[in-house]
Amino acid sequence: MKKVNLTTAVLLIYLIIMSIIGWPGKQADPDYVQYFGVIAVTVLVIGLLRFLQIKRLKIRNKKKDRMP
Numbered sequence: 284m285k286k287v288n289l290t291t292a293v294l295l296i297y298l299i300i301m302s303i304i305g306w307p308g309k310q311a312d313p314d315y316v317q318y319f320g321v322i323a324v325t326v327l328v329i330g331l332l333r334f335l336q337i338k339r340l341k342i343r344n345k346k347k348d349r350m351p
Contacts, residue, residue, distance in 0.1 A: 287336045294329045298322065 302322055307313035 287333060287340065290336065291329060291333045294332070295326075298325055298329070 305318070307315065307318050
């Protein structure tokens with residue numbers, strides 16, 4: 284499952300970098316609720332992707348074990 288961990292780590296690092304670049308603190312009226320909401324939804328999507336990747340790998344391994 285090393286590939287799954289690598290993919291998750293890269294996506295989280297990308298999210299952190301984009302969050303720093305998009306920090307709304309310099310605007311006249313920053314909308315922090317939307318900012319942190321988008322970050323939360325993105326983390327949930329990354330988690331869902333990780334879950335689906337692990338599930339897919341388990342199914343693939345089961346099929347591989349069944350093959351003679």
